[in-house]
Amino acid sequence: MADKKVGGNNDGKEKRRKESILDLSKYLEKQIRVKFAGGREASGILKGYDALLNLVLDNTVEYLRDSDEPYKLTEDSTRSLGLVVCRGTALVLICPADGVESIANPFTTQ
Numbered sequence: 001m002a003d004k005k006v007g008g009n010n011d012g013k014e015k016r017r018k019e020s021i022l023d024l025s026k027y028l029e030k031q032i033r034v035k036f037a038g039g040r041e042a043s044g045i046l047k048g049y050d051a052l053l054n055l056v057l058d059n060t061v062e063y064l065r066d067s068d069e070p071y072k073l074t075e076d077s078t079r080s081l082g083l084v085v086c087r088g089t090a091l092v093l094i095c096p097a098d099g100v101e102s103i104a105n106p107f108t109t110q
Contacts, residue, residue: 024049024094031097032057036090039065043097044084053088060084 024046033043034055044057060081066072 022053022094024053024055027096033093033095033097034086034091035093036086037092038090042081042084042086044081047083050088053091053094055086055088055091055094057084057086058082 027046028048030046031043032046033041034057035041040062042057042060042062044060046055047058048056060083061078062081064077064079066077
């Protein structure tokens, strides 16, 4: 794990500041999709983030759930949210919007 030493002498003990293992700088000003605890999903343009993975998304669109199947999202049913701050503790998944495709679950039997 990458740690950085932060200045100061504290009886021979040095405080360490942990670096984030996730580098989101390559996704700034690009479309990303996020999934939240509880099942909500949204996509937007990443404008900023911090060490706690709080995100600022612009032109955000939330994907609404199907009323018959609460765990199924409907791609054609969305609502526009605009500029949004997403709390990092609620995030489950962060992925780029381009290059993502849905596949069938290989573990379910039909």
